[in-house]
Amino acid sequence: xxxxxxxxxxxxxxxxxxxxxxxxxxxxxxxxxxxxxxxxxxxxxxxxxxxxxxxxxxxxxxxxxxxxxxxxxxxxxxxxxxxxxxxxxxxxxxxxxxxxxxxxxxxxxxxxxxxxxxxxxxxxxxxxxxxxxxxxxxxxxxxxxxxxxxxxxxxxxxxxxxxxxxxxxxxxxxxxxxxxxxxxxxxxxxxxxxxxxxxxxxxxxxxxxxxxxxxxxxxxxxxxxxxxxxxxxxxxxxxxxxxxxxxxxxx
Amino acid sequence: xxxxxxxxxxxxxxxxxxxxxxxxxxxxxxxxxxxxxxxxxxxxxxxxxxxxxxxxxxxxxxxxxxxxxxxxxxxxxxxxxxxxxxxxxxxxxxxxxxxxxxxxxxxxxxxxxxxxxxxxxxxxxxxxxxxxxxxxxxxxxxxxxxxxxxxxxxxxxxxxxxxxxxxxxxxxxxxxxxxxxxxxxxxxxxxxxxxxxxxxxxxxxxxxxxxxxxxxxxxxxxxxxxxxxxxxxxxxxxxxxxxxxxxxxxx
DNA sequence: AGAATAGTGTCTATTAGACATTATCGT
DNA sequence: ACGATAATGTCTAATAGACACTATTCT
Numbered sequence: 001x002x003x004x005x006x007x008x009x010x011x012x013x014x015x016x017x018x019x020x021x022x023x024x025x026x027x028x029x030x031x032x033x034x035x036x037x038x039x040x041x042x043x044x045x046x047x048x049x050x051x052x053x054x055x056x057x058x059x060x061x062x063x064x065x066x067x068x069x070x071x072x073x074x075x076x077x078x079x080x081x082x083x084x085x086x087x088x089x090x091x092x093x094x095x096x097x098x099x100x101x102x103x104x105x106x107x108x109x110x111x112x113x114x115x116x117x118x119x120x121x122x123x124x125x126x127x128x129x130x131x132x133x134x135x136x137x138x139x140x141x142x143x144x145x146x147x148x149x150x151x152x153x154x155x156x157x158x159x160x161x162x163x164x165x166x167x168x169x170x171x172x173x174x175x176x177x178x179x180x181x182x183x184x185x186x187x188x189x190x191x192x193x194x195x196x197x198x199x200x201x202x203x204x205x206x207x208x209x210x211x212x213x214x215x216x217x218x219x220x221x222x223x224x225x226x227x228x229x230x231x232x233x234x235x236x237x238x239x240x241x242x243x244x245x246x247x248x249x250x251x
Numbered sequence: 252x253x254x255x256x257x258x259x260x261x262x263x264x265x266x267x268x269x270x271x272x273x274x275x276x277x278x279x280x281x282x283x284x285x286x287x288x289x290x291x292x293x294x295x296x297x298x299x300x301x302x303x304x305x306x307x308x309x310x311x312x313x314x315x316x317x318x319x320x321x322x323x324x325x326x327x328x329x330x331x332x333x334x335x336x337x338x339x340x341x342x343x344x345x346x347x348x349x350x351x352x353x354x355x356x357x358x359x360x361x362x363x364x365x366x367x368x369x370x371x372x373x374x375x376x377x378x379x380x381x382x383x384x385x386x387x388x389x390x391x392x393x394x395x396x397x398x399x400x401x402x403x404x405x406x407x408x409x410x411x412x413x414x415x416x417x418x419x420x421x422x423x424x425x426x427x428x429x430x431x432x433x434x435x436x437x438x439x440x441x442x443x444x445x446x447x448x449x450x451x452x453x454x455x456x457x458x459x460x461x462x463x464x465x466x467x468x469x470x471x472x473x474x475x476x477x478x479x480x481x482x483x484x485x486x487x488x489x490x491x492x493x494x495x496x497x498x499x500x501x502x
Numbered sequence: 503a504g505a506a507t508a509g510t511g512t513c514t515a516t517t518a519g520a521c522a523t524t525a526t527c528g529t
Numbered sequence: 530a531c532g533a534t535a536a537t538g539t540c541t542a543a544t545a546g547a548c549a550c551t552a553t554t555c556t
Contacts, residue, residue: 027321028319031279031282068279068362070279070280070355075352075355076352076354097350100348102319102326104325113364186536201520202535203520203536203538204519204520206537207517208517225533225534226526226527226528226533226534227525227534227535228535229534229536230535230536243517244496244497244516244517244545245495245518246496247519248495248518248519436508436509437509453508454509454545454548457509459544459545476506476555477553478507478509478552479553480507480508480509481508481509497545504555505555506553506554506555507552507553508553509551509552510551510552511548512549513549514545514546515545515546515547516544516545517543517544518542519541519542520540520542521539523536523537523538523539524535524536525534525536526533526535526536527535528531529531
């Protein structure tokens, strides 16, 4: 059921309207994109933070983000990816939009909007790049970051991103995105446990993961002293798998 | 772990910076909020659409939305609620943020952002208000709306909202928000079936809902011809309940 | 009694939890 | 053989699906 007047995205009348339209004449909130970049390092969930070099919140730590550049960013995710590439050198992370906040209070300069994402990176891949002006960009254990006073409402955004990640780890194969190359099932299980914050049953875990199709045997074994472990790699053709039941996860 | 320089949201230096800051000097995307307002009417999922009175997409149907008014809207949800109140007279619907889209193409005037929400309303409560200028605001069956060519990328936003609603109906008590006052379990089951698009097992459904604590017996019975049915009301003190397992829903 | 709608009994199927047991390595 | 880590066997628990069956009303 197409409306009669619908397909006219370029009538003369509309062209005239657009020609006179001045995009900058109305007051608008400023718009940013902020990403909680997660990785696992030393058996702990870490998040990448940047120390601000400008007001407001000068010197305070913040998520990786910045304003949309309407010249170069084709869409919102492009802004997130651009900042991520600048700071970590990684172009194609797992990236998921979480929540958009916008109000009068979160920035002392007035009404602002920020769309938050979280990214998952395998630690091995990362080579940090000092930002312009030797900006301080460093990994913080999530537990510590959560206790810090971050810039803007980034504590809130970080919590939202963290909760989403933890919750999805209970019923999806998302944490597979934290792995790189070949890995054992026990290593993947550890990644899950770090994300969830609790141990999981090895047997249940293996049953679920292996039936999900998210990973496949690499053919090789890891010989680390005792009984060698089967090595797996991500099945790049597989989407994130959603289980019909959530894991309870142990006390 | 508080950074030494962190709590200084009002140093002299920062005050000076803020005083000189001119919020309008930078180019920014325009920012809107659009809501898919859902209700069930005649055993079909309906969505409220508005016929646009302005360019671009003049005369085409769109979701209920509009620009953020930085003067009156305290936050993003306030914009959604303001528009919803204007069109439906309802102030406190169930409202959930779904996705934020932003790119160069979705509006011919250039880079724009829209944050989408969906709202759930019981049909009985609604009294439509013709908008300013006798604007055309009407309910459309979702199946028809999905076939129409909506303004901007509202087909995409509608799909996202619809998918989120359907998906959550399989493992939460969200559809309870579509009910008003007293209702029978069969009526609630029908609401679920309309949202999901498939029939569900009565026995499983009753087991789940009654164990969720989302509703409680009203004490009254509905006498509609045959065996009378127990009437229930929402338990307003209960949050949306998340089941540990997803319903399969029948073919 | 019969029809219609409300609601239950109960059996099966699936899959997670628990945890004992076996498998395979290095020394 | 022993210790350690990898992996499996298998029993129980929880809950969804299927569907026959009972309950309550009206005519």
